[in-house]
Amino acid sequence: MRRKIVLFIIITICFLLQTTVFQVLSFADIAPNLLIIVVSAFGFMRGKKEGMWIGFFCGLLVDIFFGFYLGGYALLYMYIGYINGMFQKRFYPDDIKLPMILIGSSDIICNLVIYVVLFLFRSRFKFWYYFSAIMIPEFVYTMVITIFLYFILLKINQHLEEHEKRRAIKFEL
Numbered sequence: 277m278r279r280k281i282v283l284f285i286i287i288t289i290c291f292l293l294q295t296t297v298f299q300v301l302s303f304a305d306i307a308p309n310l311l312i313i314v315v316s317a318f319g320f321m322r323g324k325k326e327g328m329w330i331g332f333f334c335g336l337l338v339d340i341f342f343g344f345y346l347g348g349y350a351l352l353y354m355y356i357g358y359i360n361g362m363f364q365k366r367f368y369p370d371d372i373k374l375p376m377i378l379i380g381s382s383d384i385i386c387n388l389v390i391y392v393v394l395f396l397f398r399s400r401f402k403f404w405y406y407f408s409a410i411m412i413p414e415f416v417y418t419m420v421i422t423i424f425l426y427f428i429l430l431k432i433n434q435h436l437e438e439h440e441k442r443r444a445i446k447f448e449l
Contacts, residue, residue: 279436283318283330286432290314290425291337298421306413308421309383311338315353316379317429319360320367331357344394352389356382369434375426376419383418387411 290310298307311334319327335353
């Protein structure tokens with residue numbers, strides 16, 4: 277129960293930061309995607325199932341406030357969390373390379389899917405403009421924020437795991 281409450285708080289804070297503070301600190305109207313960082317990080321730290329659920333709730337939050345259709349972002353973020361969860365066996369807390377690669381590729385894939393669904397299906401074929409003006413700047417900004425936010429999420433996850441282990445030992449005795 278404690279993990280669920282902490283995850284709810286993390287998702288809420290990151291959503292609020294993404295939609296308020298980082299909109300003010302945006303470069304060329306581009307803000308980092310903090311929810312992709314949360315979904316990807318907890319996906320590969322905790323596994324497919326938790327990544328999928330966190331992705332679903334993050335995407336549902338985006339759908340409720342910004343989506344055209346309810347469930348589109350929830351499905352996309354859910355898949356991103358699930359796919360990142362497949363890399364849990366390769367997760368090492370001290371290694372920053374894998375999280376950076378996974379979060380960066382998740383951001384690019386998310387933006388590619390958004391381009392296909394929102395632009396390409398409506399016959400807007402300016403992919404290189406979208407790629408250079410939106411995808412690359414958001415990717416770079418997200419990667420810069422990832423360096424700081426990932427370590428915060430890692431410490432929170434480690435603290436929660438220690439608490440769960442202590443609690444499990446207490447019940448074994």
